[in-house]
Amino acid sequence: MKIGLDIHGVIDRNPDLLAATARSLVTRGDDVWLITGAPWGDRILKTLDLCGFRPGHNYTAFFSIVDYHKSIGTEMWEDKNGYLWTDDEPWDRTKGDFAKKVGLDTHWDDTVRYGDWFPEGVFRLYSPEDFKKEYGL
Numbered sequence: 001m002k003i004g005l006d007i008h009g010v011i012d013r014n015p016d017l018l019a020a021t022a023r024s025l026v027t028r029g030d031d032v033w034l035i036t037g038a039p040w041g042d043r044i045l046k047t048l049d050l051c052g053f054r055p056g057h058n059y060t061a062f063f064s065i066v067d068y069h070k071s072i073g074t075e076m077w078e079d080k081n082g083y084l085w086t087d088d089e090p091w092d093r094t095k096g097d098f099a100k101k102v103g104l105d106t107h108w109d110d111t112v113r114y115g116d117w118f119p120e121g122v123f124r125l126y127s128p129e130d131f132k133k134e135y136g137l
Helices: 015-027 042-050 065-071 088-102 112-117 128-134
Strands: 002-006 031-036 061-064 106-109 123-125
Touching (some): 065 088, 088 112, 112 123
Parallel strands (some): 031 061
């Protein structure tokens, strides 16, 4: 099974539950993708460390909207806090396009508008109760 987890608003909202669940999934051989808008780097690594996430331990791969758009030369701009962005439509569709490309079976996110771009049945709005029920915790 291939599972995508959003970091901001999902993993960082209930890190103990998601770290333990992701570890169980990785241990049984599932692929757990951390999928976020932010670029891979110190800020993300610090967040993941605080949430108890370690590569190969409770996630197998990482995908960043910013890193992807930088790699294909999308025009981006920096906001007053130093975060990079692009237009809404290409930004919003990126996670869904990625889900199609790698064949995610499910993705947990807290941003409703991303769901429009995912294959039917793959996108799930995050709630700790749903996650516990889905994975039998």
